[in-house]
Amino acid sequence: MSTKQAIKVENLNKSFGKGDAFVDVIKDANFTINKGELIALIAPSGAGKTTLLMMLGCATEPNSGKIWIGEEKVFENKWLTKETRKIRREKIGFIFQAHYLIPFLNIIDNLTLLPQANKVADKESKAKARELLSYFDIADKENAMPSQLSGGQNQRVAIARALMNNPEIILADEPTAALDMNRSVDVVKMLKKIALEQDVAIVMVTHDDRMLTYCDKIMKIENKSVVFL
Amino acid sequence: MIYLAKEDIKHTLGKFIVTAMGVGMLLGIVLIMIGVYRGMIADARVILDDLNVDLWVVQEDTLGPFAEASRIHEDLKYTLKGYQAIDKSEAITFQNIQIPFHEKKLSVMAIGYDIYGSITPINPKRLIAGRTLKNDHYEIVVSDKTDYELGDTIPLGRDIYTVVGITHGTVASGGDPLVYVSLKDAQSLQFTYTNKRIQTDRARGIKSGDAHLVNAIIATVYPSYGVDATAKTLRKWLHKSVYTREQQTDVLTKYVVEKASKQIGLFTVILISVATIIIALIIYTMTLEKMKEISIMKLIGLPNSTIVKMIVEETLLLGVLAFIFGNIFSHLIYTKFPKNVVLETPDAFILFIIIVIASIVASFVGVKKVISADPTAAIGG
Numbered sequence: 186m187s188t189k190q191a192i193k194v195e196n197l198n199k200s201f202g203k204g205d206a207f208v209d210v211i212k213d214a215n216f217t218i219n220k221g222e223l224i225a226l227i228a229p230s231g232a233g234k235t236t237l238l239m240m241l242g243c244a245t246e247p248n249s250g251k252i253w254i255g256e257e258k259v260f261e262n263k264w265l266t267k268e269t270r271k272i273r274r275e276k277i278g279f280i281f282q283a284h285y286l287i288p289f290l291n292i293i294d295n296l297t298l299l300p301q302a303n304k305v306a307d308k309e310s311k312a313k314a315r316e317l318l319s320y321f322d323i324a325d326k327e328n329a330m331p332s333q334l335s336g337g338q339n340q341r342v343a344i345a346r347a348l349m350n351n352p353e354i355i356l357a358d359e360p361t362a363a364l365d366m367n368r369s370v371d372v373v374k375m376l377k378k379i380a381l382e383q384d385v386a387i388v389m390v391t392h393d394d395r396m397l398t399y400c401d402k403i404m405k406i407e408n409k410s411v412v413f414l
Numbered sequence: 415m416i417y418l419a420k421e422d423i424k425h426t427l428g429k430f431i432v433t434a435m436g437v438g439m440l441l442g443i444v445l446i447m448i449g450v451y452r453g454m455i456a457d458a459r460v461i462l463d464d465l466n467v468d469l470w471v472v473q474e475d476t477l478g479p480f481a482e483a484s485r486i487h488e489d490l491k492y493t494l495k496g497y498q499a500i501d502k503s504e505a506i507t508f509q510n511i512q513i514p515f516h517e518k519k520l521s522v523m524a525i526g527y528d529i530y531g532s533i534t535p536i537n538p539k540r541l542i543a544g545r546t547l548k549n550d551h552y553e554i555v556v557s558d559k560t561d562y563e564l565g566d567t568i569p570l571g572r573d574i575y576t577v578v579g580i581t582h583g584t585v586a587s588g589g590d591p592l593v594y595v596s597l598k599d600a601q602s603l604q605f606t607y608t609n610k611r612i613q614t615d616r617a618r619g620i621k622s623g624d625a626h627l628v629n630a631i632i633a634t635v636y637p638s639y640g641v642d643a644t645a646k647t648l649r650k651w652l653h654k655s656v657y658t659r660e661q662q663t664d665v666l667t668k669y670v671v672e673k674a675s676k677q678i679g680l681f682t683v684i685l686i687s688v689a690t691i692i693i694a695l696i697i698y699t700m701t702l703e704k705m706k707e708i709s710i711m712k713l714i715g716l717p718n719s720t721i722v723k724m725i726v727e728e729t730l731l732l733g734v735l736a737f738i739f740g741n742i743f744s745h746l747i748y749t750k751f752p753k754n755v756v757l758e759t760p761d762a763f764i765l766f767i768i769i770v771i772a773s774i775v776a777s778f779v780g781v782k783k784v785i786s787a788d789p790t791a792a793i794g795g
Contacts, residue, residue, distance in 0.1 A: 239790050244713060270789075274715025281792060285710045289425030294416045301416055302716050330425075346714075358793050 190253065191354050191386030192218040192241060194411075197250035199236055210236050214250070214411040216404065218388065220353070223373075223380045225397050226390045228406035234390045235358065237406065241388060242277055242356050243269040255353040274303055278347030278385070280357040284339035286331040292318070292342055293327040299349050310349070317345040321375075337368050344375065348383060355379075357389040361396060373399045418720065419727035422704070433696055434732055437689055438739025441769065444685045445744040446751070448761045451671075451678045453754035458587035458666040461525070462659060464537040465506075467632040468641045470657045471648060478657060479508045479629035480587060481669045486654060488597075488626045491633075493652070499639035504531040505628035507600040510590065513560065513568050520560060522593050523586040526600020526628075533632060536581065536594055544579035550596050555579035557591035570595075571603045587670050589753040601626065686768060693736070694776035697729045701780035705787060713789035725780040733773030737766055 197214040200207060210233040218224055228234045239245035241252070243259060252260040254276050259265055266272065273279075286295045293314050300310035318324045321341040323334075331339055340360065347355050357376065361369035373389070373396045380387045380401075389400070397403055403414040423430050458480075471494065472478035473486050494503035507526035512519040525535050529547045536546050536555060544564045547553045554575040556562045566577045575595065584592040595603070605627075607615070635644045641658050648656045657665065667675075701708070711721055741762060748755040 235790075235793050239793065242713070244789050270712070270715050270717060272715075273713065274717075277715070279710075279714050279792075281710070285706065285792065287707050287711070289422045290416065290418075294421065298416055298711075298716065299714055302720055307415060350715075 189219040189221070190217060191220045191222070191255060192216075192388070193251075193253040194241075195251040197240065197252065197411075198248045199233070199240060199245070200248055209409050211240070211247075211406070211411065212409040216411055216413065218354070218386045218402075220384045220386050221381050222401045223377045223387045223389065223399070225400040225403045226388055226406075227392070227397070227403060232406045233409070234406060237411065238356050238358060238388065238390060241354070242279065243272045274299060275350060276353045278350065278352035278355040280343055280347050280355060280360045282359045282362045284331065284336070284343040286339060286342055286346070288331055291328050291330055292323075292334070295331070295342060296346050296349050299346070303350060313349060314345070317348055318342075321345050336363065337371075340364065340368075340372060341375075344372075344379070348379065348385075351383075352385055355385055355387045357387060359390050359392065361391065361393060366395070369393060369396060370399070377401075417727075418724035419731065422724065423728060423731065430732070431735070434735035435739050437692055437696070437732065437736035439743050440685060440689045440692065441736055441740030441765065442743030442747070444682055444689070444765060445740055445757060445762060446748055446755060447678050447682045447685065448765070449744070449748055449755035449757045450751070450753060451675050452756035452758055452761065454587065454589070454671045454674055455667055456756050457585045457589055457754050458671055459663065460583065460585055461535065461587075461592070462663055462666065464540070464584070465533065465535050465632060467502075467533060468635040468659055469633040469645055469648070470659075470662045471631040471633065471652065472629070472655050472657070474654050476655055477665045477669060478655065478662060480662070480666050484629050485627045486629075486631060488601075488628045490652070490654075491631050494631060494633050494648070497644070497648070499635050499644040499647070501634045501636050502532040503631055503633035504528055504533040505597060505630075506533075506535065506632055507597065507604065507629045509600065509604055509629075511570065511593075511603065513570065513593070515560065521590050522557070522560060523588075523590050524593050524595055524600060524603065526595050526597045526603075528597045531597075533634070536579070537584075540581040540584055542580055542582045544577070546579055547594060547596055548578075550598050552576060552599070553578045553596070555581060555594040557584045557593065558582050559585065559591035560593070572606060572608070573599070573602070575599070585754060587666055597628070601628075686765075686772065689736075689769070690772040690776050693729065693732060693773055694779045696732065697725065697777055697780040698783065700728065701725060701783045705783070706792065708784055708787050709789055709792040712787060713792045718785055721784050722781050725784055726774065726777045729773045729777035729780065730770065733769045733776075734766075737769050740765075 194214050194216050197211055199211040200209045202208050226234055236245060240247050249262050259272055296314035297310040318327055323338055323341055326334060361372050376387050377399055405412050405414055470478055473484040476482050476484045478484050488505045491503045491505050494500050509524050511522060511524050513522055527535050552573055552575050554568060554577055556577055558580050562577045564577055568575045586592060635641050645656045645658050708721055744757060748757055
């Protein structure tokens with residue numbers, strides 16, 4: 186198995202409902218995503234993008250198949266650990282449509298909340314947070330509240346939060362949906378840079394075809410199958 | 415270290431404080447209710463404490479004048495004095511009367527006692543103006559709650575009484591102010607009727623009744639004789655009901671104040687239950703307002719314990735803050751109540767414990783919501 190492997194999926198299946206209400210969403214998905222890659226995940230609405238993203242994020246249980254996060258097999262017809270949340274906490278970063286920062290925490294606390302849950306020392310997590318804030322050029326905002334920052338600044342903080350636990354993968358659910366064209370391009374370029382510099386795989390759901398040129402690969406859900414274009 | 419509860423409360427401090435003040439007012443009323451009960455008990459004990467006697471001899475098979483009608487002969491006090499164990503014994507009367515009060519009537523309890531006797535119901539410490547009774551007739555000592563002043567006159571029965579002394583903190587178990595008159599005046603008030611009534615009674619052939627009746631004989635026992643043993647002896651030979659001070663206290667608190675205390679107790683339980691439900695609803699609403707954040711926290715991997723801790727801490731803080739506001743509120747208003755309200759620290763402490771437990775129980779609704787929150791709800795608009 187390659188050390189570059191970030192996500193590996195074998196024969197992954199997911200369906201919802203029973204009887205007349207039975208719906209197959211993902212059938213026999215097989216793919217590997219390596220570290221350093223920015224992958225665009227595209228599909229029409231309702232095709233199963235979010236379901237696939239949540240299965241990769243260990244938040245939705247597949248019906249069958251296998252999933253590896255990095256080198257660790259986390260699913261083989263069932264979760265291989267009771268603590269799927271621990272996998273998310275230690276190996277996965279999330280970026281949402283909106284920034285979804287905790288509104289009652291200042292920027293530095295928003296960033297250090299997750300390391301704190303991972304029992305990382307306060308000093309160490311704050312140093313990491315400050316390093317990331319500098320990386321995203323918002324070092325002077327560490328004591329500001331999310332409501333005091335612009336939408337673009339908050340989205341950068343949200344990306345910084347996703348990096349705080351040194352994840353193996355980042356799952357981004359339409360991170361540019363709320364941004365204008367210029368800012369969207371900035372964010373996607375930033376994600377590409379992060380993927381390379383932080384050696385992390387990023388799966389980004391997008392509806393915006395203009396963003397696809399910045400991605401390394403395009404993954405599409407077509408007729409319930411996952412294919413690379 | 416990040417304290418989520420502290421940061422969340424800081425973010426909505428005004429709203430949180432106003433909410434705590436609202437719940438606090440409810441808890442303040444709970445404290446006042448308990449204070450009313452304590453006040454009733456304290457009021458009930460005023461007469462017993464001021465008299466400070468060992469034995470109460472009352473009409474046979476009755477609980478005594480505080481619970482029911484009791485009439486015995488005044489001269490029984492001499493019989494009692496004949497017993498070796500008895501140090502002092504005096505006759506005493508209690509009757510509810512109405513006195514003029516700001517062009518209305520005020521219900522008071524009149525205590526009649528022998529002003530030359532060895533036991534006085536007037537506690538010198540409670541006398542704030544004037545003196546005790548010195549003449550057999552037409553003098554009265556009143557509680558300051560009656561609003562009378564020294565030298566004022568009060569028409570009672572067929573006579574007019576002059577206020578010669580004013581006491582403070584003297585009330586009966588029902589909260590009525592106490593007034594003190596001589597035993598002779600008290601008997602006259604009880605047994606001397608109007609001229610027309612006497613005329614009618616005579617026409618009916620009814621003779622004047624015995625006016626030398628009192629409601630109880632009170633006595634003290636020499637320390638070398640046991641109070642209980644003396645009471646037992648007197649019961650055997652006098653064919654009267656005899657109560658020790660503790661028994662008479664029980665009569666007052668268990669029989670006289672019992673129903674009121676049960677009522678107040680029930681109100682208190684209801685109010686605490688309402689406060690618990692309100693706290694639970696507030697916490698539920700506060701949790702609902704944070705559901706998006708909670709889903710995100712769960713999705714990014716925060717353990718339930720971190721989020722649950724935030725909810726429980728917020729609930730506890732709400733309960734504690736409400737308790738503090740409740741105490742302030744109750745101490746600001748308790749003097750405004752017409753009846754005696756006694757706020758005691760142990761009661762507040764017990765309420766504090768109850769509120770802490772109630773807050774923990776109330777937090778369960780928020781905790782349940784947190785545990786059932788779907789982390790995937792964070793994804794999408």
